[in-house]
Amino acid sequence: xxxxxxxxxxxxxxxxxxxxxxxRDQKTVLFLIVVRMREQVQLVxxxxxxxxxxxxxxxxxxxxxxxxxxxxxxxxxxFEIEVKSIKTIVTPKKRSPFDLIGKNMPGIExxxxxxxxxxxxxxxxxxxxxxxxxxxxxxxxxxxxxFLEVNTPKIIATxxxxxxxxxxxxxxxxEAFLAQSPQLYKEELxxxxxxVFEIGPIFRAEPSHTVRHLSxxxxxxxxxAFFNNEEMMELLERTLVxxxxxxxxxxxxAIIKAPKITAITxxxxxxxxxxxxxxxxxxxxxxxxxDLDSAALKAWGDRVGGFYFxxxxxxxxxxxxxxxKDDKVSLSFDLMYREIELSSGGERIHDRRVLEKRxxxxxxxxxxxxxxxxxxxxxxxxHAGFGVGIxxxxxxxxxxxxxxxxxxxPRDIRRLTP
Amino acid sequence: xxxxxxxxxxxxxxxxxxxxxxxRDQKTVLFLIVVRMREQVQLVxxxxxxxxxxxxxxxxxxxxxxxxxxxxxxxxxxFEIEVKSIKTIVTPKKRSPFDLIGKNMPGIExxxxxxxxxxxxxxxxxxxxxxxxxxxxxxxxxxxxxFLEVNTPKIIATxxxxxxxxxxxxxxxxEAFLAQSPQLYKEELxxxxxxVFEIGPIFRAEPSHTVRHLSxxxxxxxxxAFFNNEEMMELLERTLVxxxxxxxxxxxxAIIKAPKITAITxxxxxxxxxxxxxxxxxxxxxxxxxDLDSAALKAWGDRVGGFYFxxxxxxxxxxxxxxxKDDKVSLSFDLMYREIELSSGGERIHDRRVLEKRxxxxxxxxxxxxxxxxxxxxxxxxHAGFGVGIxxxxxxxxxxxxxxxxxxxPRDIRRLTP
Numbered sequence: 067x068x069x070x071x072x073x074x075x076x077x078x079x080x081x082x083x084x085x086x087x088x089x090r091d092q093k094t095v096l097f098l099i100v101v102r103m104r105e106q107v108q109l110v111x112x113x114x115x116x117x118x119x120x121x122x123x124x125x126x127x128x129x130x131x132x133x134x135x136x137x138x139x140x141x142x143x144x145f146e147i148e149v150k151s152i153k154t155i156v157t158p159k160k161r162s163p164f165d166l167i168g169k170n171m172p173g174i175e176x177x178x179x180x181x182x183x184x185x186x187x188x189x190x191x192x193x194x195x196x197x198x199x200x201x202x203x204x205x206x207x208x209x210x211x212x213f214l215e216v217n218t219p220k221i222i223a224t225x226x227x228x229x230x231x232x233x234x235x236x237x238x239x240x241e242a243f244l245a246q247s248p249q250l251y252k253e254e255l256x257x258x259x260x261x262v263f264e265i266g267p268i269f270r271a272e273p274s275h276t277v278r279h280l281s282x283x284x285x286x287x288x289x290x291a292f293f294n295n296e297e298m299m300e301l302l303e304r305t306l307v308x309x310x311x312x313x314x315x316x317x318x319x320a321i322i323k324a325p326k327i328t329a330i331t332x333x334x335x336x337x338x339x340x341x342x343x344x345x346x347x348x349x350x351x352x353x354x355x356x357d358l359d360s361a362a363l364k365a366w367g368d369r370v371g372g373f374y375f376x377x378x379x380x381x382x383x384x385x386x387x388x389x390x391k392d393d394k395v396s397l398s399f400d401l402m403y404r405e406i407e408l409s410s411g412g413e414r415i416h417d418r419r420v421l422e423k424r425x426x427x428x429x430x431x432x433x434x435x436x437x438x439x440x441x442x443x444x445x446x447x448x449h450a451g452f453g454v455g456i457x458x459x460x461x462x463x464x465x466x467x468x469x470x471x472x473x474x475x476p477r478d479i480r481r482l483t484p
Numbered sequence: 485x486x487x488x489x490x491x492x493x494x495x496x497x498x499x500x501x502x503x504x505x506x507x508r509d510q511k512t513v514l515f516l517i518v519v520r521m522r523e524q525v526q527l528v529x530x531x532x533x534x535x536x537x538x539x540x541x542x543x544x545x546x547x548x549x550x551x552x553x554x555x556x557x558x559x560x561x562x563f564e565i566e567v568k569s570i571k572t573i574v575t576p577k578k579r580s581p582f583d584l585i586g587k588n589m590p591g592i593e594x595x596x597x598x599x600x601x602x603x604x605x606x607x608x609x610x611x612x613x614x615x616x617x618x619x620x621x622x623x624x625x626x627x628x629x630x631f632l633e634v635n636t637p638k639i640i641a642t643x644x645x646x647x648x649x650x651x652x653x654x655x656x657x658x659e660a661f662l663a664q665s666p667q668l669y670k671e672e673l674x675x676x677x678x679x680v681f682e683i684g685p686i687f688r689a690e691p692s693h694t695v696r697h698l699s700x701x702x703x704x705x706x707x708x709a710f711f712n713n714e715e716m717m718e719l720l721e722r723t724l725v726x727x728x729x730x731x732x733x734x735x736x737x738a739i740i741k742a743p744k745i746t747a748i749t750x751x752x753x754x755x756x757x758x759x760x761x762x763x764x765x766x767x768x769x770x771x772x773x774x775d776l777d778s779a780a781l782k783a784w785g786d787r788v789g790g791f792y793f794x795x796x797x798x799x800x801x802x803x804x805x806x807x808x809k810d811d812k813v814s815l816s817f818d819l820m821y822r823e824i825e826l827s828s829g830g831e832r833i834h835d836r837r838v839l840e841k842r843x844x845x846x847x848x849x850x851x852x853x854x855x856x857x858x859x860x861x862x863x864x865x866x867h868a869g870f871g872v873g874i875x876x877x878x879x880x881x882x883x884x885x886x887x888x889x890x891x892x893x894p895r896d897i898r899r900l901t902p
Contacts (some may be wrong), residue, residue, distance in 0.1 A: 070629060070630045079631060081712045083709075083865075084678075085675075085863055086675060102678070103630055103679070104632065104676075104677055126862050126863035127863055128709075128863050128865040145664070155710075155865060156864065156865055156866070157861075157863070158835065158861065158862045159836070159860075159861040160861040162528075162862060174671035180858070180859075181672075182673065182675050182859045182862075183674065183675070183859065183862050185673070186675065186676045187677070190675065190676065191677070193509050193632070194632065194677065195632065196635045198632050198634070201633065202623075202627070205623075209620070210651035211488060212488045212521055214522065214612065214613065214616050214617070215616045215619065215620070216612070216892060217685070217702050217891070217892065218892060218893060219700055219892075219893045219895055220638070220685050220687075220700060221651075221662075221687065221699070221700050221895055221898045221900065222900075223901045233653055233654065233655065234653070234654050235653045235654075235662065236651065236652050236653075237652055237699075237900055238689065238897055239558050239650060240900060242900055244639075244653065245825035246664075251892070252894060255600065255603070255892070257503075257600050257601070257603070258522075258600065258603035258604045258606065258608065259522055259603070259607065260502075260519075260520070260522060260608070260610065262520055266684065266685065267635070267638050267684065267685070269638075269639065271656065274545070282637055282638060282639050284635050287803045291501075291546075292501045292573075293700075298723065333842065346525075353681075378684035389843075410496070416574065418577070421838070437901050437902040438902070440598070441600045441601065442577075442600075443576060443577040443578040443900075444544050444576045444577075444578060444580060444600075444601050445503055445544040445545055445546050445574050445575065445576035446574065447501075447503065447546040447573060447574055448573065448574070463765075472635060473635070474634060474635065474637075474669070474673070475636060475637045475669060477637055477639055479656055479854070482639065482640075482655055482658060482660055482856050483641045483853040484672075484857070484859075
């Protein structure tokens with residue numbers, strides 16, 4: 067194994083293993099950029115015999131080199147390695163079908179077809195490091211706020227939010243489904259753990275191929291007893307600001323040229339009805355009770371910019387478990403960034419009879435929720451929660467155009483491989 | 485929302501929300517044990533009018549109380565709250581079908597049928613806090629060792645380790661499967677991120693109902709370029725020792741009466757062949773090349789105790805991607821605790837031709853691995869890795885008899901709900 071930390075003090079003797087990202091041959095000196103532990107290291111080869119020996123090296127060759135650290139301003143890292151000996155570990159059989167350092171990356175479908183190689187691109191290294199830091203920052207913040215991380219089942223017997231968009235699975239001799247969210251489980255868990263969160267896969271049989279939908283995505287789900295709607299919005303906005311602050315100083319943000327994002331709490335809050343009214347005055351008519359379509363969200367997002375909440379959605383637009391505020395609107399929110407929906411959440415119904423009534427009104431079979439409903443007989447506390455699409459959030463933070471760039475091996479209606 | 489930290493200084497005025505775990509009525513004084521943020525708090529009610537008002541309270545009632553902190557030796561926490569006012573938030577409609585503090589818990593199937601209530605048991609609160617700490621400790625240790633946390637797809641097109649035990653899924657109009665491990669993806673990812681790990685769900689259609697198998701489990705998977713077999717064993721044993729040290733001081737370990745476990749690196753290493761020979765001398769005959777059955781593992785586990793590795797398994801007992809050491813045995817290991825298999829791992833084949841040959845020998849269709857194999861043309865470095873069953877590990881650490889106790893909502897051949 068190569069050691070974790072590379073000594074970068076002038077004159078240190080080092081041994082590195084990695085693969086070649088680029089070669090610059092200046093006849094009397096050969097420069098190799100090698101990727102080692104997700105960082106670029108410049109190797110300098112001056113000895114003519116060694117340069118000769120390197121003639122077989124190419125991009126993607128895995129090598130092991132021994133050399134001496136020289137401090138230099140020639141590279142951003144501030145050091146390079148003067149190579150004393152070098153050997154090949156693995157020689158690639160084929161040349162990369164696309165350039166791994168150029169600015170002209172091929173289209174996303176071509177890159178995804180050869181994703182494991184595409185991930186060697188320095189932009190992807192930076193992006194997926196950011197993704198990991200982002201998840202780590204979320205975990206740290208929610209844990210500090212008393213939330214316990216849990217894992218709920220992904221194979222479920224009943225549709226949790228209606229039957230559409232579910233992937234059916236053959237579970238031994240029974241039909242089952244892949245969970246489209248941990249909704250009902252996280253609600254039940256506030257009965258014991260009070261505050262829970264989960265970061266895990268969710269599955270939705272999205273029927274269309276868009277730049278914002280995946281068939282398998284990563285979801286952050288949080289749920290807490292004794293929180294109301296407003297308190298849950300506050301937790302969500304504080305979590306986002308925490309994450310953005312954590313990431314802001316990272317060198318990877320500069321590498322991927324992440325957009326500057328302003329996020330100051332409290333985020334603006336707009337009621338659904340207010341948006342409908344104001345858009346109507348600009349000539350964009352949405353019937354009260356109809357969903358805000360992409361044109362409406364685009365218009366509103368352009369108008370208000372940045373992060374904001376849309377609150378008090380009509381009851382009929384929200385799932386059965388969302389608590390009504392009155393006959394018309396609900397104690398719910400969507401967190402938006404311009405026109406992109408990042409999160410949905412709200413206060414939940416904790417009275418079994420009301421919940422049953424709402425399930426019936428949603429046209430769902432009460433029988434299918436028998437087990438879930440029975441839990442409410444034992445003193446389900448009031449609670450609230452939210453779900454955040456992790457890939458959507460990374461899209462916004464990294465300024466990505468296509469959600470497929472935010473996931474290692476995306477799944478959509480057309481893509482099941484690699 | 486209730487505030488996160490409870491002031492516990494003598495005389496502090498506090499406001500708490502939680503649910504009643506037990507009630508002790510001593511006529512002139514009423515003691516309520518309330519669970520708040522997964523901890524027990526003792527409330528003391530002395531005012532006769534307040535005691536009267538509490539007559540409607542029962543186990544599982546959610547309450548809000550205001551009172552004053554009194555330091556006391558009567559309870560392990562060192563403080564109780566003298567209640568000034570109390571109100572009911574939610575009254576349970578039904579009494580719990582089983583005792584939530586008694587030692588006589590009902591059988592596991594009864595508890596699982598009402599799992600969300602069962603999780604209110606103090607033993608379960610402690611156990612799932614430990615589970616979260618354990619995962620957090622693993623993340624922290626692997627991150628400190630240069631491993632990047634990743635998420636790989638759970639919906640896959642091809643069986644990664646042979647076609648048995650896979651759940652088929654209808655993916656739009658195609659057949660697909662639920663991933664039984666992130667094996668091929670994590671191997672591909674060492675090409676870019678060098679060291680990766682994932683903690684996520686895996687799915688296996690286990691045909692039998694045992695105390696050690698789940699149909700949906702949580703797996704820790706790690707993979708690293710430039711590691712050999714021995715180095716990967718060292719990483720694994722160091723990770724385990726780190727986790728055990730992290731957990732050892734936790735109060736939850738005392739609550740669940742966790743067994744004392746000795747784990748000092750290096751763990752013993754026994755070759756498969758050595759075990760076969762030594763067991764033969766005790767009259768337990770295993771044909772070289774046959775798997776070590778439960779009787780053999782029990783005999784060997786009793787003999788050597790604690791954690792140990794079984795190495796150099798016959799090639800034919802290991803999956804196609806494991807690197808052969810010679811014609812007979814492989815560069816592989818299983819990490820055992822007594823007779824329980826906690827982890828499998830080893831060095832991997834990184835030469836495409838050898839890998840193809842092994843796929844063919846395993847009777848698998850090479851065509852199904854076309855995409856995976858193509859990656860090896862671009863300079864796949866040598867690598868090694870392991871997978872650890874998180875529930876198995878928690879079983880060992882917590883001294884659980886049934887793996888179902890280690891997961892919130894278990895899935896097995898008989899159980900798909902709740």
